[in-house]
Amino acid sequence: MSDQFNPNSQEAKDIAYHFHPYTNPTALAKEGPMIIHKGKGVFVYDGDGKDYIEGLAGLWCASFGFSEAELVKAATKQMQELPYYHSFSAKTHNPAINLAEKLVKLAPDGLDKVFFCNSGSEANDTAIKMVWYYQAAIGKPEKHKIISRKRGYHGVTLAAASLTALDYVQKGFGLPLEFAKHTSSPHYFLDAKDGESEADFVARCMQELEELIAEEGADTIGAFIAEPVMGAGGAIVHPKGYFEALQPILKKHDILFIADEVICGFGRTGNMWGSDTYNLKPDILTCAKALSSAYLPISAVLVSQAVADGMSAQADKLGQFGHGYTYTGHPVPAAVALRTLELMEERDVLKHIQSVAPLFQTRIQALKKYDSVGDARGVGLIGGIEFVAKPNTRIKPNPAHKVGLKVMKMLQDAGVIIRALPLDGIAFCPPLIISSDEINIMFDRIESAMPAVDELVKNLD
Ligand SMILES: Cc1ncc(COP(=O)(O)O)c(C=O)c1O
Numbered sequence: 001m002s003d004q005f006n007p008n009s010q011e012a013k014d015i016a017y018h019f020h021p022y023t024n025p026t027a028l029a030k031e032g033p034m035i036i037h038k039g040k041g042v043f044v045y046d047g048d049g050k051d052y053i054e055g056l057a058g059l060w061c062a063s064f065g066f067s068e069a070e071l072v073k074a075a076t077k078q079m080q081e082l083p084y085y086h087s088f089s090a091k092t093h094n095p096a097i098n099l100a101e102k103l104v105k106l107a108p109d110g111l112d113k114v115f116f117c118n119s120g121s122e123a124n125d126t127a128i129k130m131v132w133y134y135q136a137a138i139g140k141p142e143k144h145k146i147i148s149r150k151r152g153y154h155g156v157t158l159a160a161a162s163l164t165a166l167d168y169v170q171k172g173f174g175l176p177l178e179f180a181k182h183t184s185s186p187h188y189f190l191d192a193k194d195g196e197s198e199a200d201f202v203a204r205c206m207q208e209l210e211e212l213i214a215e216e217g218a219d220t221i222g223a224f225i226a227e228p229v230m231g232a233g234g235a236i237v238h239p240k241g242y243f244e245a246l247q248p249i250l251k252k253h254d255i256l257f258i259a260d261e262v263i264c265g266f267g268r269t270g271n272m273w274g275s276d277t278y279n280l281k282p283d284i285l286t287c288a289k290a291l292s293s294a295y296l297p298i299s300a301v302l303v304s305q306a307v308a309d310g311m312s313a314q315a316d317k318l319g320q321f322g323h324g325y326t327y328t329g330h331p332v333p334a335a336v337a338l339r340t341l342e343l344m345e346e347r348d349v350l351k352h353i354q355s356v357a358p359l360f361q362t363r364i365q366a367l368k369k370y371d372s373v374g375d376a377r378g379v380g381l382i383g384g385i386e387f388v389a390k391p392n393t394r395i396k397p398n399p400a401h402k403v404g405l406k407v408m409k410m411l412q413d414a415g416v417i418i419r420a421l422p423l424d425g426i427a428f429c430p431p432l433i434i435s436s437d438e439i440n441i442m443f444d445r446i447e448s449a450m451p452a453v454d455e456l457v458k459n460l461d
Contacts, residue, residue, distance in 0.1 A: 010035055034412075039066020042431045042438050044417070053442045055411075055418040057431045060231055060263045060382075061294035063340070063349075065431040070343055071295045071336050078335035087116070087329045095334035102341050103287075103300060108275045111285055111302040116329035120262035121155025123286035123299035124225070127258050128159045128179075129323055130284065131223040134256075134307050137314035143222035144179055147212065147255070151185040151233030151422075154225060154260055163225055166233060166422055181216055184208045185230070186238035189375040189386065190394060190423065198239040206245045218253035223284070225258040228274025232419075235384025235427040237377045243278050256283040256307070262299070263382070266290035267344065267353050267432050270380035277379065283307055290432070293340045298333035349432055353381055356436050363443035364428060370450045372403075372457035375425075381432055386425035387457055397424055401460045407453050414449040416442055 005012040011032040020028060036044045042065050043051045057063060064071065078095060085093045100114040115130075117123045128146055135143040148154060148163035155161065161169050162176035165185075170176055184205045185191060192201045213221060226246075230236035250257050259282035264274030268290065271277045275285065284307060288299030303311075315321035327333075344350065357380050364383040368376045374388030387404070389397045397403045404420030411418055411426070418426045430442065 005032055041065045041067060042434050050415070052412065052415050052417045053438065053445065054431065055416045055442055055446075056427060056429045057290075058294055059289070059419075060268075060427075060429045061289035063266060063268075063290035063432040064293040064295075064343065065433050068293060068295070068343070071293060071339055074335050074339035075296065075332055078332045082331050085331055086326065088324055092329075093331050093334075095331040095338060096329035099300075099329075099334045099338045099341075102338060103302060106272055106341065107285065107302050108273055108280070108282065110281065110283075110304050112305040113303050113308040115301045115303070116334070117288075117299045117301065118297045118325060118327050118330075118333075119155070119299055120260075120286065120288040121157040121160040122325065123262065123288055123301050124154045124160040124163065124258075124260060125157045126301050126323065127225070127284050127286050128163075128223070130301065130303060130307065130311060131256055131258070133314055133321075133323075134310040135222045137310040137317075140219070140222075142220055143254075145181050145216055145221045146179055146258075147181045147183055147209070147221060147224045149185045149226055149230075150182050151187060151230055151236060152182075152225070152227060152260075153230070153232035154227075155262075168422065181212060181221075183212050185233065185236065186242050187230075187234065187236045188239045189377070190396075199241060202239055202241045202245055205242065206249060209246070209249060213249075213253055213255075218255070221253065221255050223256040223258050224250050225260055227260045227262070228264040228278050228280060229269060229379060229382055231263040231382070231427065231429070232421070234386065234421045234423045234425055235378065235382060235429075237379055243280055247281060258282060258284040258286065261285055261287045262289055263429070266341075267350055268380055268382050268429070270350075270354050270357055272350065291340065292333055292337040295340075296330075296333035296336045297327075298330065298337050353432055356434065356439060357381055359436050360428075360430075360434075360439050363439060366443070367446070367450065370454050372450075372454045378428070381434070382427070382429045384421060384425050384427040386421075386423055387453075389457065389460065397457060397460055399424065403457060403460070406456060407449075410449045410452060410456075411446055414445045416445045418446075 014033045015029050038045050044054050103114050117126050150165045152165050154163040162180035165182045188201050259275050259280050265287035269277040283304045285302040292298050361378050364376050364378050367373050367385050371391040372387050373385045375386040389395045403424045408420040
């Protein structure tokens with residue numbers, strides 16, 4: 001351990017006892033952790049009282065910021081009434097019933113039943129098991145493979161990590177598992193051929209998908225999973241016409257469509273669902289994060305009546321639906337989630353998002369004026385920029401220089417917490433309650449660091 005920390009300090013204890021997710025333990029031991037002590041609105045504070053705008057809402061999730069008293073009240077009330085009960089063996093409780101009803105009422109048309117889990121990963125693993133269960137129920141057990149897209153992020157549990165098509169999630173774990181197949185990512189900026197139009201790029205993505213389906217055999221493919229906007233893979237907004245071309249291909253081959261709305265759900269793209277923004281018609285939808293404004297862990301899988309009926313028939317045949325978690329539909333997170341959804345309506349959060357999103361997107365686009373920024377993109381209150389080694393090219397900086405991580409640190413020093421992305425970019429995804437003034441503070445702070453970022457990138461080999 002580095003001797004720069006007093007052995008009795010919280011930093012030293014963290015290094016000694018705490019194994020962190022998505023962290024390099026060697027670097028952590030040398031540099032120490034960043035300890036966040038409190039939050040207020042869109043700001044969080046370190047031990048010295050320095051404030052940071054949480055430009056990623058934590059992990060794309062704290063939609064109401066870090067001090068919403070109504071959510072604390074909802075949790076406290078539920079804790080006092082019934083702090084735990086389960087939903088196995090036909091038991092249930094009011095928070096789970098009321099939240100399921102609310103979600104179905106808010107859901108895109110055609111999603112009629114809800115199953116609760118505790119995280120986005122669990123929701124996606126559950127969705128995959130549901131696909132397998134359903135396909136077996138209707139006499140197609142060989143429809144077992146699931147297609148996801150390169151750069152997609154669907155979580156870290158075994159099945160979800162297999163569908164997540166990012167090296168750093170799979171390397172060292174012997175993943176992906178066999179059932180997962182990956183098709184092209186809709187990343188026009190980086191993956192388009194020189195001179196290729198958006199329309200031609202979309203056509204090529206579709207051709208590659210058709211080729212994969214033909215190679216594997218449509219009768220072996222149960223479902224396709226996609227985020228409406230790719231988050232962790234690079235804040236990637238697909239080109240126009242992409243989902244319009246994709247959905248008929250799935251229909252033609254009798255492949256279920258899973259919309260992974262873990263980031264996009266509950267307003268992020270300017271509508272309640274990414275599926276609303278892009279006119280998606282999923283058979284299954286997974287959501288988490290902003291469902292409870294991340295104040296307590298809860299996620300959900302919404303399924304169509306057809307999938308629910310197939311699963312019910314199979315469960316009846318087998319005696320029960322043999323899947324569920326101790327904390328499925330836990331009453332306290334369910335009560336907080338219900339209050340979160342009520343607050344969205346009471347305060348017309350969607351209208352607020354729509355009113356501030358143009359400023360947010362304008363300020364993202366303005367970052368293109370810096371030499372190191374090759375692409376800037378976004379929708380609603382999500383977006384990102386991607387760094388390039390040379391101005392006006394698509395040449396990426398040498399990955400060994402870890403530009404994204406260095407920029408993350410520089411912006412942190414400037415008072416904004418964001419997340420470095422695998423493509424040497426950074427993502428922006430602030431709490432949905434962010435005001436116009438706070439958007440300006442966030443980007444003013446970012447721009448104060450950008451000349452130094454340009455210098456850094458210019459001087460790399
Ligand atoms: C689109 C998407 N799906 C699934 C997940 C996994 O969620 P969790 O980390 O709650 O397991 C994430 C996490 O960031 C995500 O962004």
